[in-house]
């Protein structure tokens with residue numbers, strides 16, 4: 001399928017047919033999602049494909065039983081994490097080392113800058129220290145462009161969630177390419193979803209996907225987008 005046809009074909013589907021989604025399709029699309037561009041290649045995402053029927057029922061309830069969840073043949077929960085950076089960073093470094101010596105720039109990036117950006121604590125105390133550091137550092141910013149964050153925990157969450165959203169888009173597009181449909185949802189009780197999946201405070205549920213084949217009338221309305229000139233700027 002032509003890329004632009006796929007972009008046009010992807011719609012948020014709220015009612016799905018009874019056609020099952022083959023396991024192979026699910027695996028292929030999940031694999032495509034984690035090929036997304038991501039900040040510093042730290043891959044701070046997780047995708048929970050809900051296979052257990054009981055869990056699935058509970059997730060539907062936690063999505064307020066909206067049709068997109070209730071009629072979905074498969075459900076996937078996408079999660080961003082601020083606590084996997086060290087593990088993933090170490091694996092990146094190992095991969096570099098397997099291929100030879102660690103380049104000094106890579107070393108500095110992953111062993112100094114990344115810990116500075118990603119170290120955090122539950123109560124945001126580290127963020128306050130970082131803020132003080134950045135006040136001094138911002139003097140440099142008068143003379144040249146500087147990296148000004150992330151400083152606080154919520155900015156870290158913004159970063160990992162931004163990256164995870166790209167993987168989510170890959171996932172939806174991959175489903176279209178395979179002839180299936182989805183609906184991304186943020187209408188859910190995050191606290192209860194996290195509890196069900198055993199997710200800690202360092203996780204954020206980004207979107208939950210209802211997946212299947214679109215039923216006739218399963219897309220509720222014609223696609224509407226506001227005028228391009230309101231959102232696409234040439235400056």
Ligand SMILES: Cc1cc2nc3c(=O)[nH]c(=O)nc-3n(C[C@H](O)[C@H](O)[C@H](O)COP(=O)(O)O)c2cc1C
Pocket residue numbers: 010011012013014066068183184185186187188207223
């Ligand atoms: C982050 C996000 C959350 C969404 N949450 C819901 C939701 O809870 N329920 C729903 O029916 N649609 C949800 N949608 C679908 C949007 O309503 C839909 O993408 C939008 O109206 C544009 O329509 P289209 O996807 O068909 O182009 C969500 C979409 C995104 C990206």
